[in-house]
Amino acid sequence: ETRFDVARVRVDFPALHQRVYDGRPLVYLDNAATTQKPQVVIDRIRDFYTRENANVHRGVHYLSQQASDAYDEARRLVAAFIGAPDPAQVIFTRGTTESINLVAATFGRQRVRAGDEIVLSTMEHHSNIVPWQMLCEEKGARLRIVPVDARGVLDLEALERLLNERTRLVAIAHVSNALGTVNPVQEIIRIAHARGIPVLVDGAQAVQHLKVNVAELDCDFYCFSGHKVYGPTGIGVLYGKAEWLEAMPPYQGGGDMIERVTFERTTYNRLPYKFEAGTPHIAGALGLEAALIYLDRLGREAVIHYEAELLRYATQRLQEVPGLRLVGTAPEKVSVLSFVIEGIHPYDAGTLLDQMGIAVRTGHHCTQPLMDYLGLPGTIRASLALYNTREEIDVLVDALLRIQKLLR
Numbered sequence: 317e318t319r320f321d322v323a324r325v326r327v328d329f330p331a332l333h334q335r336v337y338d339g340r341p342l343v344y345l346d347n348a349a350t351t352q353k354p355q356v357v358i359d360r361i362r363d364f365y366t367r368e369n370a371n372v373h374r375g376v377h378y379l380s381q382q383a384s385d386a387y388d389e390a391r392r393l394v395a396a397f398i399g400a401p402d403p404a405q406v407i408f409t410r411g412t413t414e415s416i417n418l419v420a421a422t423f424g425r426q427r428v429r430a431g432d433e434i435v436l437s438t439m440e441h442h443s444n445i446v447p448w449q450m451l452c453e454e455k456g457a458r459l460r461i462v463p464v465d466a467r468g469v470l471d472l473e474a475l476e477r478l479l480n481e482r483t484r485l486v487a488i489a490h491v492s493n494a495l496g497t498v499n500p501v502q503e504i505i506r507i508a509h510a511r512g513i514p515v516l517v518d519g520a521q522a523v524q525h526l527k528v529n530v531a532e533l534d535c536d537f538y539c540f541s542g543h544k545v546y547g548p549t550g551i552g553v554l555y556g557k558a559e560w561l562e563a564m565p566p567y568q569g570g571g572d573m574i575e576r577v578t579f580e581r582t583t584y585n586r587l588p589y590k591f592e593a594g595t596p597h598i599a600g601a602l603g604l605e606a607a608l609i610y611l612d613r614l615g616r617e618a619v620i621h622y623e624a625e626l627l628r629y630a631t632q633r634l635q636e637v638p639g640l641r642l643v644g645t646a647p648e649k650v651s652v653l654s655f656v657i658e659g660i661h662p663y664d665a666g667t668l669l670d671q672m673g674i675a676v677r678t679g680h681h682c683t684q685p686l687m688d689y690l691g692l693p694g695t696i697r698a699s700l701a702l703y704n705t706r707e708e709i710d711v712l713v714d715a716l717l718r719i720q721k722l723l724r
């Protein structure tokens with residue numbers, strides 16, 4: 317096992333070494349919202365715009381060839397990173413949100429009819445709810461919701477009962493951004509496939525914390541965002557099974573996604589280009605590639621081990637704060653510490669933490685139905701990344717104890 321030296325790793329992330337307000341060292345614990353970027357990612361983007369910038373798949377000139385090759389290579393690397401059998405099954409999007417919207421607008425529009433059902437869970441992020449809701453409104457279909465228990469664990473028996481001959485899709489988070497629950501997606505996929513139902517996995521909070529292999533999972537679609545896995549914003553991934561992607565109509569129309577255009581009729585390009593209309597976010601794809609290479613070099617096992625230790629430590633230490641209740645205590649969990657403190661509104665705690673240089677998120681975390689279900693106005697959420705330390709957890713706990721004295 318590779319040794320994981322967090323002090324060395326932190327050197328790679330320039331944004332971590334700054335002070336906020338009147339000189340308070342930044343403690344960045346909002347990684348589920350977005351992660352900071354290692355220097356290799358920043359350099360890759362800068363280098364592209366400094367020397368390599370050209371459009372892809374068009375020009376015959378040197379720079380365009382280079383840019384096209386680099387963009388293809390980024391796709392190959394992403395495919396390898398998630399275990400996709402073929403790079404053509406990797407579609408670059410703007411992020412998880414666009415990946416899900418793409419599937420809803422193409423696969424969904426094509427296959428969902430009046431009276432059909434789409435199965436989601438209570439803990440979905442709004443971006444894995446609203447696109448399906450919009451589709452249901454358009455088609456006269458409806459959502460069915462798998463409940464969670466008090467720990468934030470999905471009720472698989474309820475899931476099984478919800479599936480029927482009207483179910484067109486199960487769309488489920490691999491990891492909950494609000495609770496940290498790791499859902500048993502492999503089991504869910506097995507259950508759904510036994511009934512011939514395809515499964516989309518929202519991996520926005522998973523790829524940075526777990527080893528994901530889409531072929532082993534056998535999922536039909538897998539979505540994630542570059543910016544949550546140490547890469548740039550504005551780039552994301554949709555993986556799909558080739559049979560679905562081939563059968564789906566295009567998403568947006570425009571350049572690059574076509575084979576031949578006449579005013580009478582247009583034929584579409586092969587995969588993955590059919591789903592990538594217009595000039596893509598080339599620098600974003602290269603930045604994402606750099607981020608994934610970086611993560612691989614650190615050693616996935618070492619990172620996973622380190623993060624698990626840190627989560628254990630943080631879970632223990634937070635329990636020293638009187639009146640603090642963790643929201644989300646699933647046995648299978650990563651990164652996320654959502655909590656409420658008796659007598660303190662999450663927003664007030666968040667504001668005071670911020671003044672102490674500690675970045676957390678407070679509120680509903682784009683999971684309003686989950687918060688309603690739990691009967692909470694929101695939570696305070698600290699979310700860990702590979703560069704966080706025990707010392708930072710100590711700073712958080714001390715701050716919470718001080719806030720408690722202040723507000724009580």
Ligand code: PMP
Pocket residue numbers: 348349410411412413414441443444489491492493518520521541682
């Ligand atoms: N799903 C989950 C579980 C998320 O945590 C997020 C981001 N908070 C999204 C989807 C949406 O990702 P993005 O905003 O990058 O499109």
